[in-house]
Amino acid sequence: MNYNWNWGVFLSETPSGGTTYLAWLFEGLQWTVMLSLSAWLIALLVGFVIGVLRTVPHRGWSTLATAYVEIFRNIPLLVQLFLWYFVMPELLPEAWGMAFKQSHPLTQQFLAAMVCLGLFTAARVAEQVRAGIESLPKGQWAAGQALGFTLPQIYRYVLVPMAARIVVPPLTSEFLNIFKNSAVATTIGLIELSRQAQQLVDYTAQPYEAFIAVTVLYLAINVVVMFLMRRLEQRTRVPGFIGGGQ
Amino acid sequence: MIEINQVSKWYGSFQVLTDNTTRINTGEVVVVCGPSGSGKSTLIKCVNGLEAFQQGTITVNGVSVGDPATNLAKLRSHVGMVFQHFELFPHMSITENLTIAQTKVLGRSQDEAVSKGLALLDRVGLRAQADKFPGQLSGGQQQRVAIARALAMDPICMLFDEPTSALDPEMINEVLDVMVELAQEGMTMMCVTHEMGFARKVAHRVVFMDHGQIVEDAAKDAFFGTPRSERAQQFLSKILNH
Numbered sequence: 001m002n003y004n005w006n007w008g009v010f011l012s013e014t015p016s017g018g019t020t021y022l023a024w025l026f027e028g029l030q031w032t033v034m035l036s037l038s039a040w041l042i043a044l045l046v047g048f049v050i051g052v053l054r055t056v057p058h059r060g061w062s063t064l065a066t067a068y069v070e071i072f073r074n075i076p077l078l079v080q081l082f083l084w085y086f087v088m089p090e091l092l093p094e095a096w097g098m099a100f101k102q103s104h105p106l107t108q109q110f111l112a113a114m115v116c117l118g119l120f121t122a123a124r125v126a127e128q129v130r131a132g133i134e135s136l137p138k139g140q141w142a143a144g145q146a147l148g149f150t151l152p153q154i155y156r157y158v159l160v161p162m163a164a165r166i167v168v169p170p171l172t173s174e175f176l177n178i179f180k181n182s183a184v185a186t187t188i189g190l191i192e193l194s195r196q197a198q199q200l201v202d203y204t205a206q207p208y209e210a211f212i213a214v215t216v217l218y219l220a221i222n223v224v225v226m227f228l229m230r231r232l233e234q235r236t237r238v239p240g241f242i243g244g245g246q
Numbered sequence: 247m248i249e250i251n252q253v254s255k256w257y258g259s260f261q262v263l264t265d266n267t268t269r270i271n272t273g274e275v276v277v278v279c280g281p282s283g284s285g286k287s288t289l290i291k292c293v294n295g296l297e298a299f300q301q302g303t304i305t306v307n308g309v310s311v312g313d314p315a316t317n318l319a320k321l322r323s324h325v326g327m328v329f330q331h332f333e334l335f336p337h338m339s340i341t342e343n344l345t346i347a348q349t350k351v352l353g354r355s356q357d358e359a360v361s362k363g364l365a366l367l368d369r370v371g372l373r374a375q376a377d378k379f380p381g382q383l384s385g386g387q388q389q390r391v392a393i394a395r396a397l398a399m400d401p402i403c404m405l406f407d408e409p410t411s412a413l414d415p416e417m418i419n420e421v422l423d424v425m426v427e428l429a430q431e432g433m434t435m436m437c438v439t440h441e442m443g444f445a446r447k448v449a450h451r452v453v454f455m456d457h458g459q460i461v462e463d464a465a466k467d468a469f470f471g472t473p474r475s476e477r478a479q480q481f482l483s484k485i486l487n488h
Contacts, residue, residue, distance in 0.1 A: 142291075143329060148399070238379060
């Protein structure tokens with residue numbers, strides 16, 4: 001193989017001047033992290049609500065929640081992104097649509113990608129939450145009822161706190177997924193991490209260095225996420241419960 | 247206190263309860279027994295509306311359980327229930343288990359709820375475990391906490407659904423002792439149990455069920471002396487002979 005390795009490329013100046021390729025990568029990293037974290041927040045909020053609704057003894061609500069899950073997890077992520085970015089602004093009330101289209105392109109890209117990733121991941125979070133709630137003994141529900149709790153109180157105090165602890169490990173993989181899936185935002189032009197790698201290749205013709213660097217950065221993000229979720233898992237452990245130790 | 251009148255229940259087309267009628271007066275202890283699958287657990291769950299029934303009426307302290315207008319949550323808040331598998335809330339400490347419903351359902355202050363909870367914990371002999379979690383206690387201890395949790399709501403009556411069936415033999419007595427004490431204090435109790443020793447000691451009446459029906463409903467002495475139905479005789483001979 002006749003390839004000219006040049007690791008020093010990251011420190012060389014970009015054509016636009018005043019900055020290095022390494023700085024480009026870190027800018028991309030920042031967008032990836034911001035996008036993923038804000039989408040994760042949406043995914044958790046919406047996911048818990050939808051997951052709970054899927055289990056309530058009320059036909060209308062559970063059907064609605066099921067429809068949400070099936071729609072969002074059965075349309076390819078990329079198609080969803082295009083829908084949010086290209087189609088949704090046309091469907092909004094005109095004033096909103098115009099406001100969106102007149103905003104900074106970066107804002108448009110970021111908002112569309114954030115909502116898209118958030119609501120897509122919410123469907124997956126909802127399934128974990130539902131499974132967590134359904135894994136609890138039926139008697140927990142009965143005990144809550146027998147003490148006079150109302151339906152919302154049973155969820156608030158009995159079912160959700162326990163289900164949330166149970167689903168921390170599966171949620172970790174959803175959290176990891178959201179960082180990896182955030183790379184789709186490159187298709188609508190958001191200059192996140194994988195986009196910057198592409199740019200680096202275009203400008204420097206050093207694809208190996210560029211993609212190795214990006215790979216390492218994605219891995220680094222996910223190692224941090226795994227570490228943090230592990231800490232969360234330990235801190236929320238229930239003493240005497242399976243895996244909770246004494 | 248509890249009046250069960252002509253209650254029938256179906257799961258689909260399968261009838262699980264057939265025309266059951268009995269009553270539990272204030273201060274009375276009634277033991278419900280019968281072979282497994284006889285509907286006794288289902289019947290006791292109908293009393294606080296955990297299970298729906300399609301025919302008949304149940305009233306608790308004058309409130310109709312089956313009436314759609316009844317605020318079931320409110321009714322349940324003063325009908326204590328103890329389950330076969332304890333059903334303490336695993337993510338809460340013992341103290342939180344004892345106080346959560348007092349504060350959230352009855353609106354008591356945290357201080358009031360804690361002092362009430364701890365007093366009851368003391369009564370069931372588990373004061374030292376207040377800061378532990380359910381998973382760290384033995385089955386017998388968990389069930390005593392569960393009884394204390396129900397009592398913390400100042401119930402007008404108590405329902406026991408096979409409270410000792412999931413326990414190791416050496417833990418059964420510590421739970422029964424608490425129940426005997428409660429009965430002797432005059433608590434109105436409906437107990438689904440196979441513990442005939444308990445029935446002999448404190449029950450006023452024994453109800454025997456088979457195939458979803460009350461076959462025998464007799465004063466304790468009459469029941470243990472000469473059960474009228476052949477089915478009850480068979481049942482007793484099987485569980486009393488060893």
